[in-house]
Amino acid sequence: MWRNCVRLARGLGRSAVLRPDPKVSRCGVVRGLSPAVPCSPLWNSVTWLSQARQSKDYALPNSSWSQGMMDLYSRFLEMCKDGTWKRIPSYSNSIDHIPESLKLTSEKERKETRFFPRNMNTEGVGFEYAMFLNPSEKRMVCLFQPGPYLEGHPGFAHGGSTATIIDSTIGGCAIFAAGRVMTANLSINYRNPIPLGSVVLVDSKVDQVEGRKVFLSCQVRSIDGQRLHAEATALFIQLDSTKSLQQQMSS
Numbered sequence: 590m591w592r593n594c595v596r597l598a599r600g601l602g603r604s605a606v607l608r609p610d611p612k613v614s615r616c617g618v619v620r621g622l623s624p625a626v627p628c629s630p631l632w633n634s635v636t637w638l639s640q641a642r643q644s645k646d647y648a649l650p651n652s653s654w655s656q657g658m659m660d661l662y663s664r665f666l667e668m669c670k671d672g673t674w675k676r677i678p679s680y681s682n683s684i685d686h687i688p689e690s691l692k693l694t695s696e697k698e699r700k701e702t703r704f705f706p707r708n709m710n711t712e713g714v715g716f717e718y719a720m721f722l723n724p725s726e727k728r729m730v731c732l733f734q735p736g737p738y739l740e741g742h743p744g745f746a747h748g749g750s751t752a753t754i755i756d757s758t759i760g761g762c763a764i765f766a767a768g769r770v771m772t773a774n775l776s777i778n779y780r781n782p783i784p785l786g787s788v789v790l791v792d793s794k795v796d797q798v799e800g801r802k803v804f805l806s807c808q809v810r811s812i813d814g815q816r817l818h819a820e821a822t823a824l825f826i827q828l829d830s831t832k833s834l835q836q837q838m839s840s
């Protein structure tokens with residue numbers, strides 16, 4: 590099984606990236622955000638990820654993880670030893686994912702909010718996941734074990750929970766490519782339902798960067814690589830890294 594997984598982790602087929610129609614009218618919601626202040630990709634400045642934080646790192650094994658999840662996690666940790674892959678910590682608050690050096694003044698104090706995929710206190714009932722980044726391949730993978738509180742059809746993960754883990758994995762990948770970004774378009778084809786309690790590999794990569802636009806693609810497969818559960822394309826837009834979203838929306 591692991592050979593399939595390594596093969597799987599080695600290469601997404603070149604999925605046709607859905608090119609958004611350039612004539613798409615601009616979003617009226619946050620029209621005319623000031624052009625982003627270009628910020629260099631973070632691919633190789635991931636050392637800040639290992640900076641000690643007070644916050645709990647939720648991307649570590651716990652008693653709710655199945656043997657399959659544990660085995661896959663151990664294999665990716667092994668691949669981190671030569672620096673090819675980097676384990677990405679995961680916190681209950683979005684702000685904790687931003688390195689102190691990149692935080693805006695308004696983001697210094699913690700607020701009583703929860704990062705959506707980390708909004709359940711009981712282990713194993715919601716999103717159990719761990720992400721690993723491959724800077725040289727511009728890829729982010731996520732080991733995902735959907736818990737019983739993510740149910741859609743009886744016994745299977747809700748399509749919105751799959752969209753959430755895809756958006757978070759692809760979003761993490763886009764952040765390393767372009768710093769502060771937001772999802773402009775996410776298109777998902779659901780091919781096979783994901784059984785609750787199973788373990789899947791969400792494998793995303795950057796396909797192209799055009800100015801502020803980051804185009805990415807992603808596949809969600811069973812850990813033996815045999816079953817394709819979903820495939821997605823996404824467009825993320827780089828934001829002005831010197832202003833908070835609230836400031837940009839009001840400008």
Ligand SMILES: CCCCCCCCCCCCCC(=O)SCCNC(=O)CCNC(=O)[C@H](O)C(C)(C)COP(=O)(O)OP(=O)(O)OC[C@H]1O[C@@H](n2cnc3c(N)ncnc32)[C@H](O)[C@@H]1OP(=O)(O)O
Nearest residue numbers: 609615616619620621622686757760761771772773774826
């Ligand atoms: C740190 C690492 C930790 C990793 C683990 C944690 C990961 C956590 C990750 C969490 C991740 C969670 C992520 C989330 O959940 S983000 C939440 C969901 N997303 C939103 O709410 C975004 C709402 N939309 C907006 O704010 C604006 O529309 C944005 C900011 C996106 C663009 O407004 P802005 O005014 O700035 O730019 P623009 O309108 O001039 O457009 C610029 C260009 O882009 C093209 N365009 C725009 N939209 C579309 C479209 N839909 N299809 C095709 N094309 C589109 C447009 O034509 C133009 O092209 P061109 O004319 O220049 O050629």
